[in-house]
Each structure stands twice: as structure tokens, then as C-alpha cells.
Amino acid sequence: MNEKENYLKVINGEKAEWVPNFFNAAALCVPMAYPDTVIPNSGNPDKKIVDIFGNIRNDRERYTNYLGVEYTVTIDGSMPTPGKHIITDITKWREQVNYPFPDIDKVNFEEQAAGYFSIVNRDEKAVVFMEESVFFILMNTMGVAEALCAMVEEPDAVHDFFKELTDFADKKIRSSFSYFKPEVIVIADDVATSLDLFMSPKIYTEMIEPYHRLLAKTILELGAIPEMHCCGKCEKLVPKWIDMGYKIWQPAQPVNDLVSIKEKYGDEIILNGGWDTSGKGGLPGDSEDVVRASVRETIDLLAPGYGYVFWDGGMTGGDVKKFEWTADEANKYGKAFYQKNN
């Protein structure tokens, strides 16, 4: 049995032979309806970084996406360049983003897939799509504060934007699926802070849930497994996600009561992540011993009873040594865990 096969056992609710490490078992992929446009001469060519998808970029390189949002690449991931929000009035969103969105029917997914599979061996790694969803995009186009106000003050306009975004995402997933055949499709929407949801559960239900639900339905219809990406303290939404059909949650940060969630929901929601990026092992300068111990503690806490995939969340902050330690310890300790503990 290889890493992919073992990982698939876990996410299908079966007993695994060892605790999978997401980084080893899966390859992330984002099918592109429109390529990002790198801003020439941006960033520091003397400082290269590797992004979450394995691409080599200049630190602080900037690019624009299909909507016209400018992003800055950092070792902690790409984020919208501060102060450059393209939507200032949500009721005028069509005039303020690149609209209409790219024509999906004109995208050559066959060529994209060929390029992707020239690098990724799908016999060894599960293919995992990642698709940003509505609140992420609203935040990235308006800024967080303005996005939250817009949901409360102009709900109709926000729904109009969300519907078009979701129709676009849905069509992209459907059109690209047969070329990539991902085992998992992640819908990414950070709707929480480290303390609580950004918005009340009522507003999530009214404004965001319909779109998450629609995409989960599509993913299930296509035969893949829906996974929800949500950082922060979002455990209040776990029962809703389960109801929608999401089977996995990443990065399942420990600000949530992950042990209780496992006890309550069992295999109804698989936890992918669980490593504390702000705890022992996550802090800059932590020693190898501390980092390795943090990996063991995470596995000890969350692996019993199966239903768990270790992942550092891609949050070792570009610290190559730390990444090597977490990966190595997860592989060694995770490989032996179920033999010793079951």
C-alpha cells in the first residue's frame, strides 16, 4: 500500500495502516480559467520562495488574477496587496472587477492537465483541487471590513456577486473534472478569526451557506470528496458542513476543540491538519526537538480512532528546516502509530 492508497482509506472513513501526511499523500492543484498576470520587475529576485503549490516565486512578487485583484507573494502565502481593493461599492461590482468572467468553454483543460501530470504521478499522489469561494473573494476584492459591512448593508448586491462567482466556480469544476479526476475538491473560505467566526452563524447561513452547499453537491455528483478549508475558530460550522456533504475539514486548527469534534462526529468529518502553528514547534526559532515533539503530540491527540490526516497546514513559513523536521517526524511517528496503538 502506498501513501495515496493509505490516505484514501482515511478519507473514505476506513481504518488506515498508518497516519497519513497530507504533504506526502496528495498534490494540490488549481485549474486556471485565466492565468495570473505577473507584474513585471516586482518582488525581490534575490530572494526566492516556494509557494504552497511548489512554484518558485520572487519574494513579494505581485500579480493580478482574473478579477483584477492584485496579490503579493510572501513566504506565508499570497495575499491581496494591502490598500488595493478593487470593489469600493458592491452594488457596482460588475463595473469594478474584470467582468464578464473568463469563458470557461474556451479554456484548454486538457493541455493544463497534461502539464500537471507531467510533474505529478497520480498513482502515487491523490489529486486535490482547491477552489476559493465567495467570502474569500469578497474580502480580497473589498477588504475584510468593507466585505463584512457589505453583507449586512447590501445583501442583495452581495448575493448577486456570490451567485455569479459560484456559477463560475461550478462550471470550472465541472468542465475541468474529467481531465484531472481529482479525488478531493477543497472549497476554501476563511470565515473565522482565531477567536470566533467573522460573522454570526445567522449571517453565514443566509449569505454564504447556499453557495458552499451548491458546490458540495456538485463535487459529490462528480464523484469526488468535498473538503472544506477554513482557518480559525470555526467549529460552530462543522455540523452545517457535514449536513452539506463535506467529508473533510482543513486545516482544523487547534483553536478549535478538535478532540471533542472527533468524539462527537467521528468519521462524519475527517480532520486534515491539527498542527498548532502558534504553539510549541510553530514559533520561529523553536529547536528541532521541540518541533518534532509537537508533531508527536498532535498525532497522539488526534490519530486515535482513525479519521485523521496530519498536515502542518503549509504554515512552516518558508522555514525549510522546520518543514523537513515536521515532515520527517510525521512520516516516522505516523507510520508506526497504529501498529503500536491498536
Add this chain to the structure above:
Amino acid sequence: MSKINEVKELVETGKSKKVGVAVQAALDAGSQPGEILAAMVDSMSVVGDKFSAGEIFVPEMLIAAKAMSKGVDVLRPLMAGDNSTSLGTCVIGTVAGDLHDIGKNLVSMMIESAGFTMVDLGVDVPAEKFVEAVKENDNVTLVACSGLLTTTMPALKEAVQTIKASGLTGFKVIVGGAPVTPEYAAEIGADGYAADAGSAAVKAKELVG
């Protein structure tokens, strides 16, 4: 309901389109600008407490801050030159290496609502820039440093220690952000710590008031 209580309720419930008219009505009824401002600050204190208690969420806090801002717009021309209700200037920024501004912006709104004049340095702010801002601005009573990433916690330490080593006085330093703990804040020499935007405003008033 008195005119001032109407203003308070409209701020608390985030009715920014109605607050300006209500503030004018309170002025017309004989209330002093400082009295009305103090009432709105009280409202925001209630909002901050509710947020910290988890009774309301970020959108409700934001629209309340917007409503107060609309009220302040009406009062501003009447209060020019009157610093009696001001708690001073707060310099705020996200530390070097960190581009996140979510928490900083929320804290800035709440601290402003508490009665401070804000100087926002933005994101990715080198330690020395905090010191320069203290020198360049009048009546700085508070410096607020934010960091969202564990990888930039050393930068938070550097910012606080650079500010403290500058020899400048007359202000306090407060820190916050997702990975920051009260213990870390104390370790790096900050005067205060806040876990969220609501409690940041409370802490700011406590440190300066």
C-alpha cells in the same frame, strides 16, 4: 427617549444613515458637542463589551463604528481646537514582514471610537518607523503594534524593544494579534495586551486614562 439616548441607540445598532440627523437634533435640543461625543464613546464601549463577550460579531461592531464616525462628522467642526475629550494620538501598525491588516484595522476603529486620534502606519512597518511616528506626531499617548503571523513575532519583539530603547516617553505600548499571548507581550516589554478589538479599546483607555 431623549435625543442623546436616541443617538446612543443608533450608534449601538449601526444605523449610520440616521445618526447624523440624530446628532444634529441633539445639538438643536441644547446638548453640548462634548456630551454627545461622550455618549457615542459610551455606546462603542457597550459594543466592544458585547463583541468581547461573543454576543455580536465583527459586522455589527463595524457598522456601529461607521455610525459613530458619521456622528463625529457632524460634531467635528464644532469641536475644532477642543482637545478636552481626546485621549491623545495612537500610532498603530502591523509589524515588519506581515502584510495582514484585518486585526489592525478593526483595533484602529475601536480605539478611535474610544476617543483617540489615529495615525495608521499601515502594514509591514519597520521598527524604526514606529519611533519616527512618535517623534513626528503631537501628543502620542499610545503605540499599538499588531502581528498575525507566528513568523513575525520576532518583528513584534523588535518593534517593542526599539520603541522602548528610543528614550521617548509619554506613551504606552500595546500589542496584539492571533499568535500573541499575554505572556509574550510581557516578555517583550509591552505595557499591555489585548485579545481582540473590543478589549483593545478598553485596554487603551485603561493605560492612558
